[in-house]
Structures are given as C-alpha cells and as structure tokens.
Amino acid sequence: MRRSASVLTLCLLALGARAAPELTPTGQAITPTAARGAIFQRLNPHLAADPNYTAGQASAVALSPDGRTLLILTSGFNREFDPKGTLIPALSGEYVFVFDVSGAKPTQLQALVVPDAFLGVAWAPAGDRFFVSGGVDDDVLEFAGRPGVMRQTRMFRLGHKVGLGLAVKPEAAGLAVSPDGRRVLVANFQHDSVSLIDLASGSVTEKSLLPGGGRRGGTFPRAIAWTTNDKAYVASERDREIIALAVRPSGMSLGPRIVTRGQPVALLAAPHARLFAAIDNTDAVAVIDTRADQVIETIPTAGPPRWGRARLGGAGSNALALSGDTLLVSNGGENALAVVRLDSAAGGGGHGAGRHSSVVGLIPTGWYPTGVAVADGRILVVNGKSNAGPNPANRPHRDKAWLGANQYVWQNEKAGFLSLPSPTPNELAALTAQVASNNHRFAAPSVADRAMVAFLRAHIHHVIYVVKENRTYDQVLGDLEVGDGDPRLAIFGAAMTPNQHALARQFVDLDRFFDSGESSNTGWSWTLAARTNDFTEREAPVNYAHRGLQFDQEGDNRNLNVGLASEAARRKLNPAAPADPDTLPGASDVAAPDGPDGDEEHGYLWDNALRAGLSVRNWGFYGDIVLYDKNAGALRTPKVREPWKTKVRVFTPDKPSLMALSDPYFRGFDQGFPDYWRFKEWEREFDGFVAAGKAPNLMLVRLAHDHTGDFDDAIDGLDTVATEVADNDYAVGLLVQKVAESRFAKDTLIFVVEDDAQDGPDHIDAHRSIAFVAGPYVKQQVVVSQRYDTVDLVRTIEAILGLPPMGLTDAAARPMTAAFDTRRPNWRFEAKVPDVLRTTALPLPPGRTTHAACERPRRSAAYWAAAMAGQDFSAEDHLDTAAFNLALWRGFRGGEPYPDKRGGRDLRAGRAKLLAAYGACS
Numbered sequence: 001m002r003r004s005a006s007v008l009t010l011c012l013l014a015l016g017a018r019a020a021p022e023l024t025p026t027g028q029a030i031t032p033t034a035a036r037g038a039i040f041q042r043l044n045p046h047l048a049a050d051p052n053y054t055a056g057q058a059s060a061v062a063l064s065p066d067g068r069t070l071l072i073l074t075s076g077f078n079r080e081f082d083p084k085g086t087l088i089p090a091l092s093g094e095y096v097f098v099f100d101v102s103g104a105k106p107t108q109l110q111a112l113v114v115p116d117a118f119l120g121v122a123w124a125p126a127g128d129r130f131f132v133s134g135g136v137d138d139d140v141l142e143f144a145g146r147p148g149v150m151r152q153t154r155m156f157r158l159g160h161k162v163g164l165g166l167a168v169k170p171e172a173a174g175l176a177v178s179p180d181g182r183r184v185l186v187a188n189f190q191h192d193s194v195s196l197i198d199l200a201s202g203s204v205t206e207k208s209l210l211p212g213g214g215r216r217g218g219t220f221p222r223a224i225a226w227t228t229n230d231k232a233y234v235a236s237e238r239d240r241e242i243i244a245l246a247v248r249p250s251g252m253s254l255g256p257r258i259v260t261r262g263q264p265v266a267l268l269a270a271p272h273a274r275l276f277a278a279i280d281n282t283d284a285v286a287v288i289d290t291r292a293d294q295v296i297e298t299i300p301t302a303g304p305p306r307w308g309r310a311r312l313g314g315a316g317s318n319a320l321a322l323s324g325d326t327l328l329v330s331n332g333g334e335n336a337l338a339v340v341r342l343d344s345a346a347g348g349g350g351h352g353a354g355r356h357s358s359v360v361g362l363i364p365t366g367w368y369p370t371g372v373a374v375a376d377g378r379i380l381v382v383n384g385k386s387n388a389g390p391n392p393a394n395r396p397h398r399d400k401a402w403l404g405a406n407q408y409v410w411q412n413e414k415a416g417f418l419s420l421p422s423p424t425p426n427e428l429a430a431l432t433a434q435v436a437s438n439n440h441r442f443a444a445p446s447v448a449d450r451a452m453v454a455f456l457r458a459h460i461h462h463v464i465y466v467v468k469e470n471r472t473y474d475q476v477l478g479d480l481e482v483g484d485g486d487p488r489l490a491i492f493g494a495a496m497t498p499n500q501h502a503l504a505r506q507f508v509d510l511d512r513f514f515d516s517g518e519s520s521n522t523g524w525s526w527t528l529a530a531r532t533n534d535f536t537e538r539e540a541p542v543n544y545a546h547r548g549l550q551f552d553q554e555g556d557n558r559n560l561n562v563g564l565a566s567e568a569a570r571r572k573l574n575p576a577a578p579a580d581p582d583t584l585p586g587a588s589d590v591a592a593p594d595g596p597d598g599d600e601e602h603g604y605l606w607d608n609a610l611r612a613g614l615s616v617r618n619w620g621f622y623g624d625i626v627l628y629d630k631n632a633g634a635l636r637t638p639k640v641r642e643p644w645k646t647k648v649r650v651f652t653p654d655k656p657s658l659m660a661l662s663d664p665y666f667r668g669f670d671q672g673f674p675d676y677w678r679f680k681e682w683e684r685e686f687d688g689f690v691a692a693g694k695a696p697n698l699m700l701v702r703l704a705h706d707h708t709g710d711f712d713d714a715i716d717g718l719d720t721v722a723t724e725v726a727d728n729d730y731a732v733g734l735l736v737q738k739v740a741e742s743r744f745a746k747d748t749l750i751f752v753v754e755d756d757a758q759d760g761p762d763h764i765d766a767h768r769s770i771a772f773v774a775g776p777y778v779k780q781q782v783v784v785s786q787r788y789d790t791v792d793l794v795r796t797i798e799a800i801l802g803l804p805p806m807g808l809t810d811a812a813a814r815p816m817t818a819a820f821d822t823r824r825p826n827w828r829f830e831a832k833v834p835d836v837l838r839t840t841a842l843p844l845p846p847g848r849t850t851h852a853a854c855e856r857p858r859r860s861a862a863y864w865a866a867a868m869a870g871q872d873f874s875a876e877d878h879l880d881t882a883a884f885n886l887a888l889w890r891g892f893r894g895g896e897p898y899p900d901k902r903g904g905r906d907l908r909a910g911r912a913k914l915l916a917a918y919g920a921c922s
Contacts, residue, residue: 021438024367024387025514025767026526027791027813029438030335032366032383035431037104038420040366043072045095045111049088050080055095057541058382058415060119060319061371063101065127069147070106070373072097072382072417073121075135076541077410094547096121096132098147099417101375106419109148114141116547119222119538120175120186129153131175131184136548138170140186140197156184156197158204163190164583165558166576166626169548174223176232183247185232187221190548190558194221194234194245196252207252209236209243214567214581217241217257220535220590225267225275227290231255233275235264237535238557238590240600242267242277242286244293256293260286261598262313263590265534268320276320278329280534281594283315285329285340287357296345299357301329301338302808304432307441311597314531314807316368323374323422327357330369330381332534333809336435337363337372337381339428361428362435366416368537374422381418384537388412388518388766390904392474392489409518409758409766410541440812452817453799456777459825460800462748464699464739465605467527467621467755468728469520469707473511473768475760477504479915482783483511484908486763487918492706492725498832499733503752503772506829508819509783511908512764513771515757516790519544521553521591523756523790528604528621529593530794530810536591553591554622555654561624562589563654573652574626575635587656595806605794607657608803609698618661619682620702623668624654630672630713639670639715641677644684668702671709674718675731676842678703683738690742697801703731707759709871711864717840719861721891726834727842733831736774740829749775749800753793764904774829779821783908786818859891867891 021029032040042054057076064070073096080091094117098110120133120140129144134155142154160170173189184197193208209218220238227233232245242264244255262282269275275288279298287297302315316333327340343356366383373380391407423431436442445453476497477483478490483504487493494501504510517523517532521540525532536553543549555563560577564570565587570577577583593603595611606616627637643650644665653662666681667673682701689695705728711719718727732752739748750773757769771793795813798805805811833844907914 022387023787025765025789026516026809027440027789028335028809030367031364031434031438032416032418034364034434035420035423036427038418039105041106041417043074043095043097043415043417044108045097045113047091049091053080053091054414056410056414057384058417059117059370059384059538060121061373061380061382062121062123062130063373063375063380064123064147065125067375068100068102069109070099070101070375070380071121071123071130072099072371073117073119073132074415075117075119075538075547076384077408077545079411079545080406096143097417098150100147101378101380101419104378106380106417110150112143112150112152118171118189118542118548119173122175122177122184124177125179125181131177133172133175133186135171135542136169138172140172140175140184154202156202156204158186158188158195159206160188160191163558164192165190165560165578168550168558171548173221176224176226178226178229178232178247180229185224185226185234185245185247187224187234189220189222192219192221194224194252196247205251207245207254209234209254210582211257212582214585216586216588218243219584222265223267225269227269227273227275231290233267233290235267235277237263237265238584238588240264242275242288258288258293258295260295261298262594263533263535266319268322270322276322276327278317278320280316280318281313282598283310283313283317283331285317285320285327297343297355297357299340299359301331301340301359302334303338303436303441304359304361307436310808312805312807312811313594313598313603314809316534316537318534319369319371321372321374328372328374328379330365330372331362332368332370332384332537333531334362334435334439335365335367335369335383336438337365337369337379339363361423361432363420363423363428363431364435364438365418370538377422379420379422383416383418385413386416390763391766392486392761392763394761394766407761407766410544412766413518439808443812443814445814449815449817452820452822453815455822456749456800456820457802459777460747460749460775462695462697462699462744463797463801464701464735464748464750465797466701466703466732466735466750466752468732468752469704469754470756470759471706471754471770472757472760472762472766473513473764473770474762476500476770477509477511480504480509481911481915482908483509484764484785484906485511486907487915489761489763491760496722496726496834496836497729498834499729499736500770500772502733502829502832503736503774505781507772507774507778507780510771510773510788510819511783512785512787513769514765514767514787514789515754515769516767517756518767519756519758521551524553525591525593526790527753527755527794528606529806530791530813531593531603531807533591533593539591552589555589556624556626557584557590559626560584561626561652561654563587563624563656563659573624576632589655593807596804602657603806604655604657605797605806606661606698606700608798608806609801610657612801612803614697614801614803616661616698616700617663617685617696618653618658618700619663619666620651620668620678620704621662621700622653622655622658623662624652625668625670628668628670630710639667639673641715642680643667644681669704671705671707671724672713672715674716674842675703675705675728676734679731679734682735686738686742690744693743695744695748698797701735703728703735705731709868711861711868714861716842718842720859720864722836722859723840726836727840729834730831730837733829736829737831739775740827745827746776746825749773749778751793751797753790763907773816773819774827776825776827777820777822778824778827779819780824780827784818785908786816788816792816864891
C-alpha cells in the first residue's frame, strides 16, 4: 500500500493546480477540470424570465451520426415556483440541449423544452431528426430540422392510462431507433413492456416482457439497443436480465433472457455482433455475443486491475461510449469515467470470446456522471448534480425583487457538461491517481484513529441507531450558544427541542455534519447502506418533481410490499394489492444495494451485522406503511397506543431479512401518531433486554415525527407543527435517558441522525444537518467542527461493532473519532419535557411551563390543517416541499422577511451578541 500511495502522490503532483478538490456531502471530492484542456459548463437554457437559470440532473446524451452535434437530456427536478408556491410552467420544463461539438470547445446551439422526460434520447440514422421519451406523459416526441433550428414535429402517444402496481403512473424510459430509421422502440418502465412505433404510419404496438405464470422477469425495463433491423435488446433493471427481442413485420416476440450479475442499466450495440451492457450495483460491463446471446466477458469497472479485485460495489456504472478499441464507462458513484481497453474479441476484430479487457485508467468528472460520448477524439460527459450550497431562503420565491430565490436542495443541485481531449497514457495515469485521491481509495486511517476504534471496539457492545426526518442544523440548533448556527433560521429552537439542545451541549455539537442524501429516497439508502444505486439516483429527482414514478426506496416497489414474494402474501396483508401473480413477482427490490461480493440486495447495515453473526432488532425501519393511509378505509391499521396489549400487528417489514427481526407493535411512519408511544413500545422491549441481561448488538429505531403532518388526523392533541416536533424531541430524550439509567449504559452508544435535510434552510449548505452521539467515551461540552457526513457515521457504527465496510464509499470513510474521549466512561442524561407538550393529552410527568413565550406566534391545529391543505403526509416526502417550507416559515415567523443571502459566513464567533440581537430564548 505504501508503494501505491507513493505512486499516487507522484501522479497527483503531475496534475498541478488544475485538480483543486471540492468536497461533496458523500465525503468524496470532485475535480472535473483536472485534465489538460478540460472545459466544464453549466446548462443554461437562456430563459427570458430568468437568464441566469441553469438546469439540473442531466440524464443522457446522444451524438449525431456525423459526430458533430451532441444532445443532452435532463430528467429530474427542474421546477420553479412563485411566492405562493405555485408552479411556473414557463420555468419548469425539462430540456434537450443541442451542442455543436465539432470544435475544440462545445458551443450551445439550442435548448429545446419538453414537458417531461426520463432517460430516453436518440438520433435517427440519417441525422435529420431525433426522439425523446416523454416520461410520465407516456409519449415520444420527434424533433427535426437543422441543429440550431430544430423543432418538434410529431408526438406519438403510447396509450397507457396507468402503470402496474398501486396508484402507479406510466413512464416512458429508454428508446432506440432501428438501423434503417423506420421504427422506434420504447421501454415502458412502469408497464413492463416495450412499444414499437412505426414512423411511416405512426402506429404503435406493444409487447409485454413478462414471462407469465408468476415467474420473475422483464420488470422495470429501462434501456434498449437495436443490433439489426429485426433484433433488439431490452434491459430489465429489477430482474437483472437482458431480453432479446425479435422484431418482424408479423410482430414482436421474446427471445433468450440473458442473466446479468448486477442490474443492467445501459446498452450499447457494437460491430462484430457485440452488445455492451453497463451493470450497476456490481460495477461491471457485460459483453454479449449477439449471435449466441451469451455473456462472453464481464469487465470490472471500478478501477484498474492493479487496484485489486473490487469485491465492494458502489462505483455505479451507468453509461457507455465506444471509440475504436476503447470503451468509456460512466461511473456515477465514483464521479469518474472508466477507460477500458477492449480485448479484440470483446470489442472489435476477433470472433472468439473476449477474456482480457480491463480498465486502464479513470478520468475525474463532475458529481454523478450519467452520460458519455466521444467526438473526434474529444471526450464528452454530463453529470447530474453539484453541491447545493447555502439555502437560507428554502422556499418558493419568484418575482422581480427575489428572482432566483428557489432554494430547495434538488433545485440547487445543477448539471454539468465536461469536455476534454483524450488523455495521453501519462496524463491518464495522473488522472487515475486523482480519482483515487478524490475517492480516498488508498487512504489509511491514522495511528490515533486506529487506536480509538480499537478502544471503542473493546468497550462498546451495543449501538442504537436512531433515524429522524428532514431537518437542517440551523432549523434546530441555529440558536445554540456555541457552534456555527444562524438563529434567524432556528424555527425549531431550544424551546421546542430542549433535548436535542441538551445533547449538543452535554456531548458534542457536530456543526459540520452533512446528510449525504438530498431527500428520503436517496437519504434512506445513504443512511442504511452508505451508498445508493443508479435506480435511486435517476428516480429520486423525477419523483420529487411530481413527474411520475413513486417512492421505491424503503422496500416497496410501485407501492407493493416486495419483501413478500407472492401475490397471495401481499393480498393477505393488503387486499387492495393487484390479484395478478405477474405483478412484480418475487421478493426483489429494484432500489436495493448489493452487499460485498455481489450479495444480491443485502447491502444494508443490518445485513452487514447479520453476516458477522451479530444480533439485530428493528423498530420501524423499512416497513409497509400503505395501510396507515387515512384513505385505506376499513383496511386501515388503527392508531393503537399500546398494541402489544391486544396483539394488534401495526408493523410489517418489506425486507425479507427484517421479517423476523422487527417489532410488530412498533408503528412505522405515521405523522398522526406520537413518537412518545413509539418510545414506550421500544422501552417495553428494552426493559426485557435489561431483565435478561442481554441486548441486541445493533438496535434500529425510527422516530420520525419531526417530519410533521396529518394535523387533522392526529391523536392525543399532537396536531400542530410545534407539538409534533416537540414530541419527537422528547422521545429522543427519553430514549437516551432510558439507556443512561440502564445496565447497558457502560457499553452502549447512541447515534441520532436525520435521513436528509431537505425540509429547511441552512446558511452553510442544504445538506448540513443535525447528528448526535451519546453514551460512554463521548466527548462532553465540545464543539466538533471536523467535517463529517452520513457515510462517516455509518462507518463509525461498523468500526465500533467490528463490521467490514459494505461498499466502496464507506470503505473510504473515516470514523468519527473526533467525537470520542477514552477518559469519559461515565455519563448521564435527563430528558426534558418541551413546554408545548403540556397542551397535549400525552401522559407527562408533572411540571410547569417556562418557555411558552418562545413559541411565536402560537398556532392552532386548525391553522396548520389549513396551511398544509392539499399536502400528502401518508408517506415521507409525498409533499410539495417548497410550499411546505414556506408554510412553516409563515407559521412560525409571520410576516418577518425571509433571510435570503447565500453567503455561508462563519457564525461561531460572537454567539452571545448574535443571540441577544435576535432575541433567541433557551
């Protein structure tokens, strides 16, 4: 390792000043302009109403047949709102950017607006037109003309009213044009089929990809490639197979199903009867002989062979481009392009089976690359995200005085377009070293870190992992007397969250902690797996923009519990589930990450603990919450405070590995139900562990009431934002106190984190959030400003429990050793009742109100129900988030102007004066 590190150092020196890194909330660095001659551009559609606007979430590229024109498609959030939270249609489209790439610097010719899109863009072979899949609009758009003056000429409707599953909309995804230019094939992502468009007549025919008989196959079709005029291939992402498709005048028929080890997400047809498939989750390219329909080679793509066998996933291979005997692979999770030297049999002239293709280097890109092309020796790559930066005005705000104040995290993350000349071998070596450095690939822990981890490993035998929902640092701790908080933004300050303030004061205030995910769909994956997969990265912004798709990241796919393998089992739980056995057969989750060595869909923290022989108990993680919905009628699970007394099951996991490990009496995500009663159910089981003298090694506890919602459907009078946030705070405090007073206090650590920080403002960054560590050997009364993130926290839990990393990202993370002190074995904690809870019917200990004046102004349940009218609180993040955040600010701050400057200045100094000037109370 020392030799590898020294080589890396020498190569990095060769890059010079071009490689200044920018840190992301995942702990990785990005250096898109590290290469000689690199040009990095934002995508500006030049909107008359907002000339400075740039688009986010670039999702695909298509190079014209003559190699002169590049299309860049966006499919993501790209929504803008007026001051009332109303969508502005003229500022809320997706885009096809048209670039002239024939010169040394790409020149934008045009930005075509499309209402919706999802992954699909392709040229006709003649280069006179191209096609775009319309996503949730369930159509395909045709554009024709000369680059720079192209316009929409036709629309082909695919004819789906709904998708498969429960309350699912259609979604047109990848598409491809036949070699003769006469037909277009489209993947119906939510319908498990393909549609064939005859361009001459405009007729559309459809073919199901399902094998039938309740057998798995063909679900979530995403990418398509033609190899001849009568043969094409389609990638089934969930079922990990590539399906051959015969396309003849008599109709379409299914051919062989080619199994892949990992999720196929992109296809590229090549000469000499070869098809390349980018494989996500296990980070590879599958090379398929299209005459035999067999995989003849699998090429690992996470790094060169000299880096060793990559048994850990997370590089996120997701797009392909071919140039002679070189294949470029976009690695989204690695923020890099893999340069693959193809064996002659795999890529070009030979006819035998390829066996020796390999990565010869890596090129750094922007954050999460999603598409790549090569034009006249110049490499072109787009990426989906950028650092969000401060978001103090996280609310919809668009008028002449406040132009551009939309600051929701998905709005602030912007796409990028990188172009660079093909590097020389020496340059590629240096760029590869830069990618290794950016991803901390060979970083070794310090002696001090190793010693601290060894100490904690010897003394800590239990970890309690508490996950909450959606708050920023400033929102909660902005009024703390220490740390870098902005009291103007602390709408959930000390009066409402005294226990979280006490945790920060008594232990460590982590004022540079960043949630790695943007919203709950990415956030829960980062929080429990320390990475995402490509499905989640592509689906998340589209779903949150209300452009179709659904929340598939907590074990449900298409609102069905896919932890249950059969239609009969699902209908037993929920009679509203489809009776068709071919609806998502099998216990498989398209959003699930794999574990080490490609352990299919077992890439979660609890899986890691189970593989190591540790004990696990789950309270509320990854459960089926469909039956909590107020619209479920007679099927609705009742809000029972103590369901164990009557043996009423209120929780069903949707992960097979959690079925036997979960408390059936701990209610999952339901904003009409108090966290206090969740704590009481956890306490009931914890008391049993105390009595037995044995507790699980890893305890997972979901306390999500700080999300807030369902004010008109709440019990016990917890029907305002203030009471719900305070309820969450009190439950956290009670849990910490319970552990502190138990026999397990000496060998148990408690970690508390938000899954994401999307629902609030922060003057440093939209990803900055709150995290707490409590227990023995935690520093006390200290501000820790070491930059940490969700991945670091997960790695800390793993290290303390003696677990290996699950993927490349947590393998490179540094444990949060700055939070610990071996001289602090003793600790205590006393939970405080937030005063506003005295207005509720919760069974609280006696006390008196001392901080009532700090809630300004006091709002009623009727006020909050009216303010949040139309919001969907049935599941996390089913909100119009911009309008939700605006309603929160108005509810707590009235007509007070919203702080909108995104300066990110350090507010650690002069805290007493700052708090006094603002009138903060504690």
